Each structure stands twice: as structure tokens, then as C-alpha cells.
Amino acid sequence: xxxxxTDVYFMxxxxxxxxxxxxxxxxxxxxxxxxxxxxxxxxxxxTELLHDVTAHAEMQAITxxxxxxxxxxxxxxxxxxxLEPCQMCAGALYWSQITKIxxxxxxxxxxxxxxxxxxxxxxxxxxxxxxxxxxxxMRNFFKSRR
Amino acid sequence: xxxxxTDVYFMxxxxxxxxxxxxxxxxxxxxxxxxxxxxxxxxxxxTELLHDVTAHAEMQAITxxxxxxxxxxxxxxxxxxxLEPCQMCAGALYWSQITKIxxxxxxxxxxxxxxxxxxxxxxxxxxxxxxxxxxxxMRNFFKSRR
Numbered sequence: 311x312x313x314x315x316t317d318v319y320f321m322x323x324x325x326x327x328x329x330x331x332x333x334x335x336x337x338x339x340x341x342x343x344x345x346x347x348x349x350x351x352x353x354x355x356x357t358e359l360l361h362d363v364t365a366h367a368e369m370q371a372i373t374x375x376x377x378x379x380x381x382x383x384x385x386x387x388x389x390x391x392x393l394e395p396c397q398m399c400a401g402a403l404y405w406s407q408i409t410k411i412x413x414x415x416x417x418x419x420x421x422x423x424x425x426x427x428x429x430x431x432x433x434x435x436x437x438x439x440x441x442x443x444x445x446x447x448m449r450n451f452f453k454s455r456r
Numbered sequence: 457x458x459x460x461x462t463d464v465y466f467m468x469x470x471x472x473x474x475x476x477x478x479x480x481x482x483x484x485x486x487x488x489x490x491x492x493x494x495x496x497x498x499x500x501x502x503t504e505l506l507h508d509v510t511a512h513a514e515m516q517a518i519t520x521x522x523x524x525x526x527x528x529x530x531x532x533x534x535x536x537x538x539l540e541p542c543q544m545c546a547g548a549l550y551w552s553q554i555t556k557i558x559x560x561x562x563x564x565x566x567x568x569x570x571x572x573x574x575x576x577x578x579x580x581x582x583x584x585x586x587x588x589x590x591x592x593x594m595r596n597f598f599k600s601r602r
Contacts, residue, residue: 358528361522361526362518362519362522362523362528363518363522363548363551364510364515364519364548369510372508372509373508373510376507376508376509377508382503382504382506382507382509396551397543397544397550398544398545398547398548398550398551399544399547400547401542401543401544401545401546401547402510402544404543404544405509405510405542406509425573425574426572427543427571427573428543428571
């Protein structure tokens with residue numbers, strides 16, 4: 311049997327969220343959280359609309375998933391996010407003890423890997439899923455702003 | 457003229473917030489944000505009540521202050537917080553470009569200094585204000601939980 315629930319399958323959904331952010335004039339980052347192949351959170355960056363630096367896609371996804379689960383630990387959950395998380399979001403993911411993080415494009419300037427932010431030892435990280443598509447959306451956004 | 461608006465004066469207000477958290481069974485951390493000697497945000501840790509790892513006092517204070525100011529940058533603002541911020545909160549403070557951070561007790565295990573989280577180059581940091589009182593409240597909390 312073919313497994314349709316691949317990392318690419320779920321990253322496409324995160325990318326759809328990023329596209330919604332793009333259309334709203336927000337830096338186009340989208341995120342979803344999945345548990346047992348079920349999407350339990352679906353968010354995109356809203357820092358401009360909310361005038362709030364904490365409104366990154368990942369932060370909203372963590373809050374939303376925890377609300378859904380009724381508990382603060384994101385056990386057996388996977389976050390799919392189109393851009394590498396920043397210090398703040400990686401710090402939140404550390405506290406959540408999330409099982410897996412999958413991101414698309416690398417953030418060379420402010421990504422958590424470059425910044426040296428620590429994740430929880432339990433957390434597995436996969437990168438580069440739909441990297442080209444995720445990075446291209448970011449480039450198009452900044453090009454349209456110039 | 458005597459300046460009543462000292463760091464100790466404002467840290468006492470953050471400590472009052474921490475005491476409210478304590479009474480609610482939350483890890484007792486309180487925060488306030490001040491601009492021109494006016495308190496524009498007053499928050500305490502709510503991670504247990506909200507089942508949400510992102511509900512640290514500082515995160516709520518950043519959101520609250522930005523709502524009050526109608527903009528996401530916390531220019532000319534000072535955060536007073538009873539415990540040294542973690543990676544997540546320091547990461548959020550980085551994005552906010554806050555002018556000054558004053559904290560009470562040091563978090564030797566998970567504080568941003570130990571973890572190497574970067575603040576914005578514009579941000580000034582003061583530590584150790586009412587350190588003894590802030591640390592004692594934390595110790596009493598964990599003692600009561602044993």
C-alpha cells in the first residue's frame with residue numbers, strides 16, 4: 311500500500327497556509343501540526359495584522375494544538391513549517407517537547423540552528439522538504455515589497 | 457527631588473504579579489512593561505491554567521504592551537520580570553526590539569544567558585533587582601509542591 315501521508319503531503323498544507331499569509335501582506339510562513347496523520351492545527355504568520363511579534367505561525371500552531379489536545383505537551387505531534395523556526399519558536403517548541411519538527415526553507419540569518427537555540431532532546435528534526443517552493447514564496451514576497 | 461520610579465519600585469509590581477501566579481498554582485513569575493514611568497502591561501505565568509507552554513508572563517506582557525501601543529515594536533519600553541527570561545521569551549524580546557530588560561532572579565538552568573539566546577543589539581539588560589525576594593518565591597513554590 312502506498313503511504314500518502316508523507317512529509318511532502320503535509321508540507322504542501324503548510325505551504326497553502328503560507329500562501330494565505332502572502333495574500334494578506336504577511337511574511338509568508340505557514341505551519342500545521344499533525345498527530346496520527348490528522349491535522350490538529352493550521353496557522354500562518356499574523357505579526358502585521360495583530361501588531362504582535364509573537365504571532366509567528368509556529369507559536370499559534372503550538373497554542374492551537376495544545377487547546378485541541380487539552381494538554382500543553384505535544385507528544386506524538388509533528389510540526390510542519392515552511393521556514394526554519396527562529397529562537398522564539400524553537401524555544402517554545404523546546405518547552406512543548408514536540409516529537410518531530412519538519413521545515414522547508416532554511417533561515418540563514420535568524421534560524422534557530424544558526425542562533426544556537428536548543429530543542430528538547432526528544433525532538434527529531436527534518437529539513438529541506440519542499441525547500442525550493444517554500445524559499446521561492448519568501449523571495450517573491452520580498453521582491454514584491456521592494 | 458527623589459525619583460520614586462526606580463527599578464526596585466517597578467520590580468515590586470512584577471513581584472506582586474508573581475505572587476498572584478503562586479496563589480493560582482502556577483510557577484510564580486510575574487512581569488510588567490513600563491513606558492515613561494507608566495505601567496502598560498501587567499501579567500503572570502499562566503501555562504497550567506491555559507495548558508499552553510507559550511503563556512509565560514513575558515510573552516503575555518509583550519502582546520499586551522503591543523496592543524496598548526498599537527504597534528509591534530516596544531520602543532522606549534522596559535520589561536520588569538521576576539525571573540531571567542528563557543530562550544522563547546528572549547527570542548520574542550529580540551523581535552520586539554525592546555529598549556530595556558530588568559530581571560530579578562537568575563535561571564541557572566534555562567535562562568537565556570546560559571542558553572546563549574541573542575537579544576537585539578539595542579536592548580540593555582539589568583539583573584539582580586530584588587533577586588532574593590524573586591528567588592525565594594520560586595523556592596517556596598517548588599518546596600510546596602514536593
